[in-house]
Amino acid sequence: MRPELSVSSSDAYSDVLAKLVADRVASKLSERDPTLWGPEAEAEASIRLSWVTLPRSSRALLTELDALRAQLWSEDIDRVVLCGMGGSSLAPEVISRSYGVPLDILDSTHPSAVSQALSDDLSRTVVVVSSKSGGTVETDSQRLAFEAAFKAAGIDAASRLVIVTDPGSDLEKLATGAGYRKVFTADPNVGGRYSALTAFGLVPSALAGVDVADLLDEAEDEMDRLAQDSLENPALLLAAAIAGNPGRDKLLIADAGSGIVGFGDWAEQLIAESTGKQGLGVLPVAVEGVNAPEIQLAASDVITAVLTPGAVEEDRGIGPGDIHGPWVS
Structure with missing residues (x-):
């Protein structure tokens, strides 16, 4: 899927866009130039910038992922549950739902959510436990619940647990000592919110059935495109639309059938955790759709991003400076 972007222009927006191009922000980021900060x-x-080249560097995982998925499927294990919080679960959710692949995500310790996850067919279930720090209390509680459930069902729990964590974490040590099915480690210098194309995003997605090689192919195509210092670069257009609206520091993200299911929730976390330095930042909020009251009643300090599936839709009357971001295949 390829993003295209159109925005309502203003002098401030045009100035910001021109400066981003003149300062070579896109190409410098692609070159992992730390002076940008x-x-x-x-x-x-x-x-902290190895996430920039993940579409290429993460290909080293593909052989292992294909082999593990084939092993599991040969044993009639085709239900994947992901236990993870925040960045460990948001990206896999977007990937799997956008590809139309079932992936059960447990990102809560609420008794009803845990009970529901445990009640499905455990004989067909493999659990991916995902925690960067290896010490996330909620995720560890979920792991223990599944271990107990597998044992109660007469299933070897270790053979059904796959771990994704940072190297050297307590979780890696525990999993290795307990003989869990597989332990994947990811680059510890890639923050959780940037980890979509690391093992944190790819392992659960691949085991569930997503063609992650295709995903990396698309990402690599876009990586080269977004590295261009051009007035048509959609990443720069989006950056300018957000930064070039003086007084607008709230960003509403609405999906209008983009086909990238859950993208707004992932982008919300990414933007919220990545801005706010030096007294500047944007408050992002993912809303249900373009008819959400947050959009219809939006104040003058709000920017609205609308994710659509094709060409830019007609103006919805949302307001000047708003973003219509079509996602086309």
């Missing part, structure tokens, strides 16, 4: 953050940024 300023002198004070340059050292930290220099070790």
Whole structure:
């Protein structure tokens, strides 16, 4: 799927867009240039940008993922449950739902949610436990609940648990010692919100049946496209639309049949955790759709992003400076 973007222009928007192009922000980011973050953050940024090249570097996972999926399916294990919170679950949810592949996600410790996840056919179930730190209390509670359920059903729990975590974490050590089915580790310098194309996003998606090689192919195509210092670069258009609206620091994200299911929720977390430095930032809120009251009653300090499936739709009367972001295949 390829993003295209159209925005209502303003002088401030045009100025910001021109500056982004002149400063080579897109190409510098693609080159993992830490100077984009300023002198004070340059050292930290220099070790935090490997997410930029994940469409290529994550291909090393494909052989292992294909082999594990084939093993599981040969044993009639075709139900995948993902236990994870925040960035560990949001990206796999978007990927699997957009590809139309069933993936059960347990991102809550509410008794009814846990009970529902445990009540389905355990004989066909493999559980992916995903935690960067390896110490997420909610996720560990879910792991223990599934271990107990497997044992009660007479199933070898270790053979049904797949772990995704950072190298050296307590969870990695526990899983290795307990002989869990498989342990995948990811680059510890990639933040959870940027981990969609690391093992955190790819392992549960691939085991559920997503063609993650195709996903990486699409991402690599876009990676090259978004590295262009061009006035037509959709990433720069979006950045300028958000930054070039003085006084507008609320961003509503509405889906209008884009086909990228759950994208707004993932983008909400990504933007919320990535901005707010130096007293600047945007408050993102994913809403149900273009008819949501948050949009219909939006104040003057709100920017609205509408995700649509094709060409830019006719103006919905939302207001100047709003973003219509079609996603086309």
